[in-house]
Amino acid sequence: MTDDRDERDRRREPPRARQQRGRDVPEGDEDGVRPIAGTVAVVGYPNVGKSTLVNRLVGRRETVVHQQSGVTRDRKELECEWNGKTFRIVDTGGIDVGLEGDPIGRQVSEQARFALAEADLVLFVVDVQTGVTPGDHEVAEIIRRSRTPVILVANKADHPKREAQDSAPLYELGLGDPFPVSAIQGTNAGDLLDHVLERLAGIEGAARTERAADEIGVAILGRPNVGKSSLLNAVCGQPRAIVSDIPGTTRDTLDTRVTVGETTFRLIDTAGLRRKRKHRQDIEYWSEVRALQAAQHADVALIVIDAGQGIVDQDLSIADEARKAGCATIVVVSKWDIQEVDLDDVRERLQIKLRHRPPVITTSAVTGRGVERLLRTVEEVFGRYTSRISTSEMNRLLKEAAERRQAPLIKNRRLKLIYGAQVQTRPPRFRVTVNDRRLVTADYAYYLENRIREATGLEGCPVIVDFIAR
Secondary structure, eight states, rough: OOOHHHHHHHHSSHHHHHTTOSSSSOOOOOTEEEOOOOOOEEETTTTSSSHHHHHHHHHHHHHHHSOOOTTTSOOOEEEEEETTEEEEEEEEOOGGGTTTTTTHHHHHHHHHHHHHHHHHHHEEEEEETTTTHHHHHHHHHHHHHHHHHHEEEEEEEGGGGHHHHHGGGGGOOOSSSOEEEEEEHHHHHHHHHHHHHHHHSSTTOOOEEOOOOEEEEEEEEESSTSSOOOOOHHHHHHHHOOSSSTTTOOOOEEEEEEEETTTTEEEEEEEOOOOOOGOOHHHHHHHHHHHHHHHHHHHEEEEEEETOOOOOHHHOOOHHHHHHTOOEEEEEEEEEEGOOOOOHHHHHHHHHHHHTOOOOEETTTTTTTTTHHHHHHHHHHHHHHTTOOOOOHHHHHHHHHHHHHOOEEETTTEOEEEEEEEEEETEEEHHHEEGGGOOOOOOHHHHHHHHHHHTTTTTTSEEEEEEOOO
């Protein structure tokens, strides 16, 4: 059904999200492969402007940026295109050896080191306004031990006349000539991109081709501390995301590609969605914006609920947000090894409260229970999400629906369902021609939506029905 509120939500979608709706065939190169010039890791001490630089190089705001130190924690992979060439850039949290006694600080450094080990080239970012610090020397030593080619980036060089003077102290790091840039102002960003591509071209084995697979975008949504990052790590089979008992550990979206058999899943871990918006600070606000954008760009949303707490109203609200974003939905009951809820009660409440009837899967990141079944269910729901029914079948369905329940009668005029057809997939969208749109009541529109979902096996998928006058 299309009501006014849902239509307003769709109008607020970013253009990129709207363009992806109804795309039957994924976009990609004609030969099925895409060239990648290499992988570039952006590392440095906390709060030197790494995420701001990444946003500047990719040309859009893809990472959460704040003046508070230590906002970035997980490593975030993005694709950067420049002069017709594409390379992968990896944003990382700050490496601070002094914080590695803290559980989260240690995991942040580990994620940065993982990125360093997998990179073909390193951008080592240093704040020229602060000057060289002991922390910069520690990071420089880690980079030297990795033996990865490096470009020393002198960030926050906001005054062109003082570039040489401000960058001179960086020579003591012993990593070559500093490359002055201003991530805030964009100064020398294009020159840095030229230099990155030039260096990658000279690194043997950096350039590669990848299959342009038909990925299934999977957004992992839920309240804080329900086990979203643990679920991602269980699917990946490695510590891809930082996990902590402290709510709010994840602050930005985190994309990870996992291939199982012939299917590629693009998993998007997100920050926890809180109930009381007025209590959110700057970082929490942008974290929620990024999480909701992830749902708009995904095909399937996993709504993670805590088996130790059971389903709450906020879980239902998040599932409904995923429906409004236009993606299919699966409810994942995590931490099943410590479950304290009745699964039948969960399913019954979801059936009553959620109009798109999502399937329910139980998982445990500790034991690995349900992870393979979850991926199979994602494939099944995605298959329904991208399915299409014939026009003849649609009209037979409408005829049966009208016979089962009489259409509304308003002022001696009865609604007539004249003709119907599916006009879009991802999400499934149907157009029904009627004699007068004003005769369509909300109750009967819900009824038709549920009949279409039931007859076509679209459980878990948003079903959009547009009524148009003849």
